[in-house]
Amino acid sequence: MTPVPSAASGVAIRVCQLRKSFGSQVVLDGVDLDIRPGEIFVLMGPSGSGKSVLLRHLIGLETPDSGEILLNDTRLEDEGIRDRFRLAMVFQSGGLLNSLTVGQNVGLYLSEHRLKPPEEIERIVQEKLALVHLGPGDALKYPAELSGGMKKRVAIARALVMEPQVVLYDEPTSELDPLVAVTVGREIVRANAVTRATTLVVTHDRDLAFGIAHRIAFLGGGRIVEVGTPEAIRSHPDPLMRRFLSADFTRD
Amino acid sequence: MFRELGKMVVLFGATFRALPRVLRYRRNLFEQLFEIGNSSLLMACVLSLFIGGVLSLQAGPLLAQRGLGSMLGGLVGASLAKELGPVMMSILIAGRIGSAMAAELGSMRVYQEIDALRTMNINPIEYLVLPRVVAISVALPCLLVFSLLVGCAGGAFVAAFNPEVAVSSAAFFNNLRSTLELRDILHGLIKTFLFAVTVGVVCCNQGLDTLGGPRGIGRSVTKAVVNSIVFILVLDYVITRMLLPLTKASMAGGF
């Protein structure tokens, strides 16, 4: 368990009665969430429960049918929110641009928006890559040459370049072997400690959730079933959560 | 069908509005231009050579029998410039470049690269679609000129060496020069440009619209190419009908 960062520069995220359907399929049916500035908040839930859909709402890739999302009491759909808050997302498949090198991918946000001169971008890219334990030589590789774990780390570096106040991770350890999953989990904790960004991790990896979370929420049936510390979640009596958290090959 | 058409119009509008910012994306633009030239010049060359040749082969004997062999050059040139060049080059580019665009954008969509761009506040239309549509619109008319030159060479070659035609190269090109006017070529260039924009928009739209994982990419590519060809052929009639009065004032009226 990592201690909750004290002086937080992250923002508070509040989700109120968020609803979303695709056609006749109700995916989110009134989700309420309160995420504190700077904490690592893990959202768990079975596959298909709408975790990714919820994340995509937070970063503005989906618009809700009803309900709202507040960042420090500013509505997400308000004008100019992108200037006030920077949100970054690490996608499940990494979302790295295959036509660009690792270095270009990591620096893309800065270079496309002309935020820094090229030498400065170069320096920042190296710095962020070092933060996720990638060397200067890796910057010249293409995403296709990377292993799954490296892709995830590059994606994390690319997110950090934005100096985000919020970082969202979608299934950061899926498709990774347990050893690599542990290192990626550590990168997430470290990035959180360094940037103080509010960190929301979506996963169904129990080890990751209990290893890094300050608080855990459980999504089921389109709603938040429970929110609590890892200890509270571990011993929660809800049957769906019990089944989910205790499933293994020997029982059942 | 109409929803798709609507989406294409919207995409075209967005691309058109982004046009003033095209120089910001010149790196992507040059990459695309290079890609188009690199992958289609040889094919265009072979294709044009044989189209020119087959035109001579078909029309040559018919004209020669009637003692009109000397008119072959103009006929081949005009056919290539106004009709076959634009249509064949556009179809070639749809198959070669349009399909690649749909596949690339489709896989970017499926593998969340486009979502990632949007989370970085980078407009995928400006970053991805604009350079592609501009590149194809610049490259295709150039390809037409190239195709016209090669196609006429092919036509002249067959005209000279096929015993049933036996029109000398000098006679072929003399007739070509005196018959083919600049506005015929302009007619072809306008057509080609419009086809190019259409292919670019159709294929990019199809790519961005890819759904359903990796299998969706294949579906998108097929649809992009087929739709492009349908659009080219339908537009060809419409544009020709509209341009005809300008080219040959005496032929106005009727269908």
Ligand SMILES: Nc1ncnc2c1ncn2[C@@H]1O[C@H](COP(=O)(O)OP(=O)(O)O)[C@@H](O)[C@H]1O
């Ligand atoms: N764009 C979409 N169109 C239609 N259905 C969608 C879309 N996105 C997600 N869904 C559906 O929403 C449900 C939840 O998906 P998702 O959030 O990806 O689940 P998970 O919790 O595994 O991340 C799934 O049943 C999925 O089919």
Ligand SMILES: [Mg+2]
């Ligand atoms: Mg998911």
